[in-house]
Amino acid sequence: MANNFVTVGMKFPEFEKRSVVSIEKGNEFKEISNKDIDGRWAVMFWWPKDFTFVCPTEIAEFNKNYTNFTDRDTILLGASTDSEYVHHAWRMSHNDLRDLRFPMIADTSKSLADELGILSADERVAYRATYIIDPDGIVRWVCVNDLSVGRNVAEVLRVLDALQTDELCPCNWSKGEATLEPAVG
Template structure:
C-alpha cells in the first residue's frame, strides 16, 4: 500500500538537536512542511555524506518553511557521539531522531528488520501531516539535497496551485501544466 497522501502515524521519539536531547512527535510534523530523512546507521560511509549535504543546504530548506529530521535506528546518545566526533555531522543543525524501538521505521515502512536498520527513505510531509513524496534508495546509493529541494518546491507549488502539475525536470519559475482533455496526446 502506498504511503502517498496518508497521514503520519503517531510516534514519540528523542532527538539530538543543537546540543540537547529533545522530544519529537508526529505533532511536530504538522503546521509546516517537513522532510523525514531515514538513513541506515551512524558512523558509516554514505550516511555522513548525505547528512552533510543536507546540512549544507539546510538554510534553503528553512527559507521554504521546511524542517528536516534525520532518523536512524541508532539512539539519540549515538547521534550525540557521532556529532562530537565527525566534522561532517558537526555541521548538522536539524534534529537527528533516534529510533531504537523501530516505531518510526515501521510507520514509514523502511525497516530492514533482519539488520535492525532503516532503508534510505525520504519523505516530504505537507502542513496537514500527509505524505506527499516517498523515495527509497538502496543502501549504496546516496541522495542529493539539491534534487530534494527541487521536489519540495514542486510539492509546495502544486499544493498552492490546484489544477496545475509540474512536469519532469520542473524548476521554480518554469512552466507548469494544467491537465485537461485538450492536452491528451499533445505532450
C-alpha cells in the same frame, strides 16, 4: 513487523522520539513529535547506521541545504534506529556533523521505521528513505534507496518546490519554470 509501506496520500504516523538537537552541554537532547511539524511542510530523511561511510555525506549535504528548506517554510528532520547517545557521540567525533541545524531522531525501538515499512529484512536498519509531508500531515512524496546508494538532496528540493506550487509540473521541472495548464474541453 509492519506489513505495509507508508506511501503517498497516507497520513504520516504519529511519533514522539528522543533526538539530538545540539552538542552544547545540557541542551543535547529534546523530544521531537508530530506536534513539532503540525501545520508546516516537513522533510524527514532516514539513514541506516551512524559511524558509517555514505550516511555522513548525505547528512552533511542536507545540512548545507538547511536554509533552502527553511526558506520554503519546511522543517528538516533526520532519523535512524541508533540511540540518541550514539547520535551524540557521532556528532561530537565527526567534523561534518558537529554543527547540524536539524534534529537527529533516535528510533531505538524501531517502531516508527517499522510502521513506515522501511526496515531492512536482514539487519532491521532503516533504508535511505525520504518523506515530504504536507502541512496536513499527509505524505506527498517518498523515495527509498538501497543501503549502499546515497540520495540527491537537490532532487528532494526540486520535488518540494513542485509540490508547493500545487500545480501540474512537467518532467524535469525546476522552480521558476512554467507549470502546465490543463486543456479545457
